[in-house]
Amino acid sequence: MRQILKKISFYLLCFFLISTISSCEDRLRSELMVYSNNFGQLDLTNFDNSRLFIFQNDTIMGAYHNEEVWVKIPDLPPHNAVKVTIEVLAHDSWDGNVDDGVSGPDFWYYKLDDQEVYRTTFSNTVCESTYCLRQSYPDQFFKQNFPKQGAVQTNLPGLCLLANQPNGTTRYAITKIYPHSQRELKITMGDELMQTNAPVPQCDESWSIAKIEVSVLDIR
Protein backbone atom coordinates (compact mmCIF):
# COMPACT_ATOMS: atom_id res chain seq x y z
CA MET A 1 0.00 0.00 0.00
CA ARG A 2 2.79 2.36 1.00
CA GLN A 3 4.61 1.57 -2.25
CA ILE A 4 1.51 2.40 -4.30
CA LEU A 5 1.02 5.68 -2.47
CA LYS A 6 4.70 6.54 -3.06
CA LYS A 7 4.29 5.79 -6.77
CA ILE A 8 1.13 7.94 -7.01
CA SER A 9 2.86 10.82 -5.22
CA PHE A 10 5.83 10.52 -7.56
CA TYR A 11 3.63 10.60 -10.66
CA LEU A 12 1.64 13.54 -9.30
CA LEU A 13 4.87 15.46 -8.65
CA CYS A 14 6.12 14.72 -12.17
CA PHE A 15 2.83 15.82 -13.66
CA PHE A 16 2.91 19.05 -11.62
CA LEU A 17 6.51 19.81 -12.64
CA ILE A 18 5.92 19.08 -16.32
CA SER A 19 2.74 21.17 -16.46
CA THR A 20 4.42 24.04 -14.57
CA ILE A 21 7.52 24.06 -16.76
CA SER A 22 5.62 23.75 -20.02
CA SER A 23 3.16 26.49 -19.04
CA CYS A 24 6.13 28.77 -18.26
CA GLU A 25 7.68 27.99 -21.64
CA ASP A 26 4.36 28.45 -23.35
CA ARG A 27 3.64 31.85 -21.97
CA LEU A 28 6.34 34.22 -23.21
CA ARG A 29 8.75 32.91 -25.82
CA SER A 30 10.45 36.16 -26.70
CA GLU A 31 10.27 39.87 -26.05
CA LEU A 32 12.09 42.50 -28.08
CA MET A 33 11.93 46.25 -27.60
CA VAL A 34 11.51 47.79 -31.03
CA TYR A 35 10.66 51.41 -30.23
CA SER A 36 11.51 53.79 -27.42
CA ASN A 37 11.05 57.53 -27.74
CA ASN A 38 11.26 60.03 -24.89
CA PHE A 39 11.65 62.91 -27.39
CA GLY A 40 15.15 63.67 -26.07
CA GLN A 41 16.45 63.26 -29.66
CA LEU A 42 13.55 65.38 -31.03
CA ASP A 43 12.52 62.34 -33.05
CA LEU A 44 9.07 62.87 -34.58
CA THR A 45 9.45 60.38 -37.45
CA ASN A 46 6.09 58.93 -38.58
CA PHE A 47 4.07 61.18 -36.22
CA ASP A 48 0.98 63.19 -37.09
CA ASN A 49 -0.05 66.33 -35.15
CA SER A 50 3.07 66.16 -33.01
CA ARG A 51 4.72 69.15 -31.38
CA LEU A 52 7.40 69.37 -28.75
CA PHE A 53 7.98 71.74 -25.88
CA ILE A 54 10.16 71.86 -22.80
CA PHE A 55 8.51 71.20 -19.46
CA GLN A 56 10.58 71.03 -16.28
CA ASN A 57 13.82 70.65 -18.30
CA ASP A 58 12.32 67.71 -20.19
CA THR A 59 11.35 67.72 -23.88
CA ILE A 60 7.85 66.29 -24.17
CA MET A 61 5.09 66.19 -26.80
CA GLY A 62 2.04 68.39 -26.30
CA ALA A 63 0.15 70.00 -24.86
CA TYR A 64 -3.16 68.73 -26.27
CA HIS A 65 -6.80 69.49 -25.56
CA ASN A 66 -9.54 67.76 -27.54
CA GLU A 67 -7.00 66.49 -30.05
CA GLU A 68 -5.44 63.31 -31.32
CA VAL A 69 -1.81 62.57 -32.12
CA TRP A 70 -0.60 59.36 -33.72
CA VAL A 71 2.61 57.54 -34.55
CA LYS A 72 3.17 54.66 -36.95
CA ILE A 73 5.85 52.11 -36.10
CA PRO A 74 6.71 50.12 -39.25
CA ASP A 75 8.81 47.04 -40.06
CA LEU A 76 8.00 45.04 -36.93
CA PRO A 77 9.59 41.58 -36.79
CA PRO A 78 7.26 38.55 -36.55
CA HIS A 79 5.20 38.61 -33.33
CA ASN A 80 1.74 37.82 -32.00
CA ALA A 81 1.46 40.48 -29.28
CA VAL A 82 2.72 43.96 -28.47
CA LYS A 83 3.54 45.56 -25.14
CA VAL A 84 2.84 49.28 -25.25
CA THR A 85 3.96 51.77 -22.60
CA ILE A 86 2.76 55.37 -22.73
CA GLU A 87 3.77 58.03 -20.24
CA VAL A 88 1.05 60.67 -19.99
CA LEU A 89 1.19 63.98 -18.13
CA ALA A 90 -2.19 65.35 -17.04
CA HIS A 91 -1.78 69.11 -16.68
CA ASP A 92 -3.92 71.41 -14.55
CA SER A 93 -7.51 70.91 -13.39
CA TRP A 94 -8.65 67.52 -14.77
CA ASP A 95 -12.02 66.63 -13.24
CA GLY A 96 -12.13 62.84 -13.59
CA ASN A 97 -15.53 61.13 -13.64
CA VAL A 98 -17.63 64.18 -12.78
CA ASP A 99 -20.67 64.08 -15.07
CA ASP A 100 -22.23 67.54 -14.88
CA GLY A 101 -22.11 68.66 -18.51
CA VAL A 102 -19.72 71.48 -17.54
CA SER A 103 -16.52 70.01 -16.13
CA GLY A 104 -16.52 66.43 -17.35
CA PRO A 105 -16.05 63.56 -17.56
CA ASP A 106 -12.48 64.24 -18.68
CA PHE A 107 -11.51 61.29 -20.87
CA TRP A 108 -8.11 60.21 -22.12
CA TYR A 109 -7.84 57.24 -24.49
CA TYR A 110 -5.64 55.50 -27.00
CA LYS A 111 -6.22 53.37 -30.07
CA LEU A 112 -4.15 50.67 -31.73
CA ASP A 113 -4.55 50.50 -35.51
CA ASP A 114 -7.55 52.86 -35.23
CA GLN A 115 -9.41 50.65 -32.72
CA GLU A 116 -9.91 52.16 -29.28
CA VAL A 117 -8.42 49.77 -26.72
CA TYR A 118 -8.17 51.94 -23.60
CA ARG A 119 -10.33 54.74 -22.17
CA THR A 120 -9.97 56.23 -18.72
CA THR A 121 -10.33 59.52 -16.81
CA PHE A 122 -7.85 61.50 -14.71
CA SER A 123 -8.59 63.79 -11.78
CA ASN A 124 -6.12 66.37 -10.48
CA THR A 125 -8.37 67.62 -7.69
CA VAL A 126 -7.75 67.43 -3.99
CA CYS A 127 -9.70 64.78 -2.13
CA GLU A 128 -11.39 65.96 1.04
CA SER A 129 -14.50 64.79 2.84
CA THR A 130 -16.63 67.44 1.16
CA TYR A 131 -14.94 67.55 -2.26
CA CYS A 132 -13.32 64.71 -4.17
CA LEU A 133 -13.71 64.19 -7.89
CA ARG A 134 -12.92 60.52 -8.54
CA GLN A 135 -11.02 59.16 -11.53
CA SER A 136 -11.20 55.84 -13.36
CA TYR A 137 -7.43 55.31 -13.71
CA PRO A 138 -5.70 52.88 -13.04
CA ASP A 139 -8.81 51.12 -14.36
CA GLN A 140 -10.76 51.94 -17.47
CA PHE A 141 -13.87 54.11 -17.40
CA PHE A 142 -16.13 53.70 -15.39
CA LYS A 143 -14.40 53.03 -12.07
CA GLN A 144 -14.36 55.25 -8.97
CA ASN A 145 -10.74 55.55 -7.87
CA PHE A 146 -9.14 58.40 -5.95
CA PRO A 147 -7.60 61.42 -7.70
CA LYS A 148 -4.01 60.73 -8.89
CA GLN A 149 -4.31 57.03 -7.95
CA GLY A 150 -1.66 54.95 -9.73
CA ALA A 151 0.45 57.99 -10.65
CA VAL A 152 4.23 57.68 -10.94
CA GLN A 153 4.84 61.38 -10.15
CA THR A 154 2.65 64.05 -8.58
CA ASN A 155 5.07 66.82 -7.58
CA LEU A 156 5.18 68.64 -10.91
CA PRO A 157 3.78 72.15 -11.36
CA GLY A 158 0.78 72.78 -13.56
CA LEU A 159 1.26 74.02 -17.11
CA CYS A 160 -1.19 76.92 -17.34
CA LEU A 161 -4.08 77.36 -14.90
CA LEU A 162 -2.13 75.72 -12.08
CA ALA A 163 1.33 76.82 -13.26
CA ASN A 164 2.12 78.20 -9.81
CA GLN A 165 1.00 75.10 -7.96
CA PRO A 166 3.56 72.36 -7.18
CA ASN A 167 1.07 69.49 -7.69
CA GLY A 168 -0.61 70.73 -10.85
CA THR A 169 0.66 68.01 -13.21
CA THR A 170 0.42 64.25 -12.67
CA ARG A 171 2.50 61.67 -14.54
CA TYR A 172 1.14 58.20 -15.36
CA ALA A 173 2.95 55.28 -17.01
CA ILE A 174 0.46 52.94 -18.68
CA THR A 175 1.72 49.53 -19.81
CA LYS A 176 -0.58 47.02 -21.51
CA ILE A 177 -0.19 43.94 -23.71
CA TYR A 178 -2.41 43.38 -26.76
CA PRO A 179 -2.71 40.70 -29.45
CA HIS A 180 -1.12 42.02 -32.65
CA SER A 181 0.66 40.44 -35.61
CA GLN A 182 0.76 43.02 -38.40
CA ARG A 183 4.05 44.45 -39.62
CA GLU A 184 3.02 48.00 -38.67
CA LEU A 185 1.52 49.37 -35.46
CA LYS A 186 -0.33 52.68 -35.31
CA ILE A 187 -0.80 54.23 -31.86
CA THR A 188 -3.30 57.08 -31.60
CA MET A 189 -3.59 59.04 -28.36
CA GLY A 190 -6.47 61.42 -27.71
CA ASP A 191 -8.81 63.04 -25.24
CA GLU A 192 -12.33 64.27 -24.74
CA LEU A 193 -11.91 67.09 -22.25
CA MET A 194 -14.84 69.21 -21.09
CA GLN A 195 -14.69 72.60 -19.42
CA THR A 196 -17.50 74.75 -20.82
CA ASN A 197 -17.18 77.46 -18.16
CA ALA A 198 -13.49 78.21 -18.73
CA PRO A 199 -12.51 81.23 -20.87
CA VAL A 200 -9.59 79.19 -22.31
CA PRO A 201 -10.41 75.47 -21.86
CA GLN A 202 -6.89 74.41 -22.99
CA CYS A 203 -5.46 76.38 -20.07
CA ASP A 204 -7.86 74.70 -17.65
CA GLU A 205 -6.74 71.17 -18.53
CA SER A 206 -4.49 69.50 -21.11
CA TRP A 207 -2.10 66.55 -21.52
CA SER A 208 1.29 65.69 -22.91
CA ILE A 209 3.26 62.56 -23.76
CA ALA A 210 6.69 62.05 -22.16
CA LYS A 211 7.51 58.61 -23.56
CA ILE A 212 6.27 55.87 -25.90
CA GLU A 213 7.77 52.40 -25.80
CA VAL A 214 6.83 49.28 -27.79
CA SER A 215 8.04 45.70 -27.48
CA VAL A 216 6.99 42.84 -29.74
CA LEU A 217 6.22 39.55 -28.02
CA ASP A 218 5.88 35.95 -29.02
CA ILE A 219 3.40 34.26 -26.70
CA ARG A 220 2.42 30.63 -27.17
Ligand SMILES: [Ca+2]
Ligand atom coordinates in the same frame (compact mmCIF):
# COMPACT_ATOMS: atom_id res chain seq x y z
CA1 LIG B 1 -11.12 71.57 -15.03
Ligand SMILES: [Ca+2]
Ligand atom coordinates in the same frame (compact mmCIF):
# COMPACT_ATOMS: atom_id res chain seq x y z
CA1 LIG C 1 -12.87 69.24 -17.15
